[in-house]
Amino acid sequence: MPTGVTIREVRAQLFRAADRILLRDGPSALTSRAVTTEAGVAKGVLHRHFDDFDAFLAEFVLDRVERMDAQAAALREAAGTGNVVDNLTDALTALFESVAVAVVALVSFRDDLRARLRDVWPAGVPVLTEAAIMIGTYLAAERDLGRIPADADVDTLAAMLIGSTHLLFADRATTPDASAVRKVVATLVRPEA
The missing domain is CATH 1.10.10.60 (Homeodomain-like)
Incomplete structure (x- = not known):
């Protein structure tokens, strides 16, 4: 150039x-x-x-977290519409078909990157914690609408959905079948009839 x-x-x-x-x-x-x-x-x-490559990587990870805002807004807007299990299956599949799984591996792979992110991110792996917040917010809205049980612990449920779905997508050359994601969601989330 x-x-x-x-x-x-x-x-x-x-x-x-x-x-x-x-x-x-x-x-x-x-x-x-x-x-x-x-x-x-x-x-x-x-x-x-960027100051160095780890500064680049930290900015990259945080940018990828920020890009989740549009997905979070769309999921919040879906509350009260469609089927809860379908909405969550679609959101989780979209999340883990994106670069999110690779970012989790990247953060796990690089000690200096994790150290930098700890300085600016409250806890956990940024992409996964942001996804758990997104799912928890959606579940809270559905709970408030009476579409999932009133006593549902949405934060724990969100973490379980993220972790379980991540296991389906982690370290795979191919994307898991959507029915596998749906099965996890349907097992964990018991929508009100």
Whole structure:
């Protein structure tokens, strides 16, 4: 790339490159050189925008968490409509078919990244804790509407749904059948008839 050329949206370009590498090759393949090569930019570009590679990765993870806001809003808006099990199955499948599973592996894989994230994230793995909040908020709305039992512990239920679904998707070359996700959801969530 010629010097002096302005790169528009370089952060987004680098983050999209990281997504592709994670999904295609896994966390061990994610290096600064791999990201810049995949993005089609000089290696120095990454270091002009981030203090170091772990700073890039921390920003990348937090950006992926922020991207979940639209999905969370759509799920909240689904409260009271359709079927609770179907709504949750769709949301969980969309979450885990995204780069989320790879981000969890990335955070687990890199000690320095976990340390940086602990400084800015309250607890747990950012993508999973944000997903649990999203699911818990939806479940609370459904509980308030009388569509799941009034005594449902929505925070525990959300954590169980995230953990159980994550186990279905983790370390797989293929995406699990939607019926497997639906079975987990239907087993844990007992909608009111």
